Amino acid sequence: MTGSSATATGPTRTLQRLIAALADLRLAIGLLVVIAIASGIGTAIPQQENAELYHRIYDNQPWLGLLNGDGVLGLQLDHVYSSNWFLALLAWLGLALLLCSWRRQWPALMAALRWIDYRSPRQLSKLSVAETVSLAQPQQGLDRLADLLAQQGWQLQRHPDRLAARKGVLGRIGPLLVHAGMVVLMVGAAWGSLGGHRQEQFLAPGRELELLDSRGHSQLTLALDTFAIERDPAGRPEQFRSQLRLLNPGDAATGELSVKKAEISVNHPLRYRGITLYQADWALAAITVQLGRSPLLQLPLQSFPQLGEQIWGLVLPTRPDGSEPVLLSLSSEEGPVQVFGPDGQSLAQLVPGGPAQEVKGLPVRVDSVLPASGILLKRDPGVPLVYTGFAIALAGGAASLIATRQLWAIAESSEPEGSSEISNRLGSEHPGRLHVAGLCNRNLTAFSQELPALLVQLDLDTSSGAQQA
Known part of the structure; x- marks a missing residue:
């Protein structure tokens, strides 16, 4: 065993x-x-x-x-x-x-909710703050103390010759709420990381993007009406703005298509039906050129990272059989468009909307450049939990600022046993004492100053009552 x-x-x-x-x-x-x-x-x-x-x-x-x-x-x-x-x-x-x-x-919260009954003045003398006052009628002083504490919002537990009081028990809940809020916040963050979805899509004006759910059903159609790039005097981009239309097919059963118009820009995202849309980046989507007397041709642009971080272009043949190609490259929708030959030699510089220039015997004109908006779509199912946890933690932090105070008082009469009737008959009084002590979990200095002030007020009120009697 x-x-x-x-x-x-x-x-x-x-x-x-x-x-x-x-x-x-x-x-x-x-x-x-x-x-x-x-x-x-x-x-x-x-x-x-x-x-x-x-x-x-x-x-x-x-x-x-x-x-x-x-x-x-x-x-x-x-x-x-x-x-x-x-x-x-x-x-x-x-x-x-x-x-x-x-x-x-x-356990600290349970201890704060549990009433502690001190029965002897010796027990009170061992507490952090302890005071003793002499009163002609300590029982009357105990009753007056109970009235003062009740007026100030203290909870009381009365006994014939003693009382216990407490205030600010809510402060003990604060640390629990802070811990609970942090746990909820972390669960939300983990859920968002594991169950969230992130997609960055470049969308040109006039084009649409259909978002599908896990079952392949259309969930939302995102249409870009206009996209503008705001630049500083030096030509550097400062802000990007996208005018969007959100088409919700959920109302198609009623024959109506829900349409919501909104604008997103850098640092100003849009939250809609659990999806957050951020203005993340920009790019150049297409260039419209005219070769000789041909109609306007809109050709897609591609990124050339080997030429630079923000360089787009395309390889354009100058002959009907696809021979003698040239490279058109640009770094801004405002141009200029650089034209290079196969040997890397600069052949021309074209301005969007400007006149045509001859490139290897072929007039080439750039009509316009179409920029594309880089939109980041994020679905984070943990966001509600993150906000909830943050709110709980804030509430717990505010509650933790509340000081928890406990106070005990014992009325001790010095009259000999059985002499009260004789004292009342003769009109004499035997002085007694009122023992008061308390505990406080924070700002003990203020509590040690508040308790004597309370006893002074008690002494004045008791003396005034005795004189009126």
């Missing part, structure tokens, strides 16, 4: 030590610091891009001089917030907060 009991006790003690280690507040703070550092890394490194981008950026210049493209991809730094190790940190922190609440905050 002894051996089995010892065997059962060993794992239990190990589990208790493990729980105590996980519930340590220092561990939770350390995890918060690590998560903050990881979030900073996710901000510094572009997220959820193609693997080629990370090789192009970090192979020649490793990040912090340590990680090249393979290192960034191997450590999942290209998708920090949905990486296995980041989600594991969130789960670890959530478990630590739950255990801390269970082992520390919940």
Whole structure:
């Protein structure tokens, strides 16, 4: 029996030590610091891009001089917030907060809700703040103290010769709400990372994008009416604005198509039916040219990263058989359009809307350049939980500012036992004492000054009552 009991006790003690280690507040703070550092890394490194981008950026210049493209991809730094190790940190922190609440905050709340009955003045003298006043009628002073405390919003528990009072118990709920809010917030963040959807699409004016649900049904049609790029005097882009039409086919059964018009720009996204639309980027979609006497031809543009970060162009043949091609390149919808030959020699410079110029014996004119709006569509099912958790944590932080105060008072009469009738008959009074003491979980200095002021008011009111009697 002894051996089995010892065997059962060993794992239990190990589990208790493990729980105590996980519930340590220092561990939770350390995890918060690590998560903050990881979030900073996710901000510094572009997220959820193609693997080629990370090789192009970090192979020649490793990040912090340590990680090249393979290192960034191997450590999942290209998708920090949905990486296995980041989600594991969130789960670890959530478990630590739950255990801390269970082992520390919940018992503290239960202790605050439980009435403690001190019966002797000696017990009160050991508390943080303790005062004793002499009163001719301590029982009357106890009654007056109960009235004053009730007027100030204290909860009371009365006994014939003593009382207990408390105020600000709501403050004990604050830490629990903060922990609960953080756990809800982290669950929402994890849910959004695992169940969310992110898509970046370039859309030219006059074109539409149909969004489908998981079953292939049309969920929303996104149409771009206009797209404008605002530039500074030096020609650098400052702001992008997209005028959108959102067509909801959910009302098609009634024969009506719901249409919502909206504008998005940088730092001003649009949230609609669980989808958030961000103005993320811009590009050049097409160029309209005229070759000789041909009709206007709208030709698609493609990016040339080997020529620069924001260089678009197309290869255009100058002969009917497709021979003698030239390269048209540009970096802005305003132009100019550079024309290069196969040997890289500049042949012409065209201005959108300007006159035609001869390129290898063929008049070429650029009528216009069509820019495209880069729209980022994000569906994050965890957003409601994130906002809810943030609100709970804020409410808990506000509640934590409320000081929890507890007060006890004992009326001690110095009259000999059985002498009250004789005292009343002779009109004499035996002085007694009123013992008052209290506890406060924060701002104890203010409470230690408030208690004597309360007793002075009590003494004045009691003296005034005695004189009137």
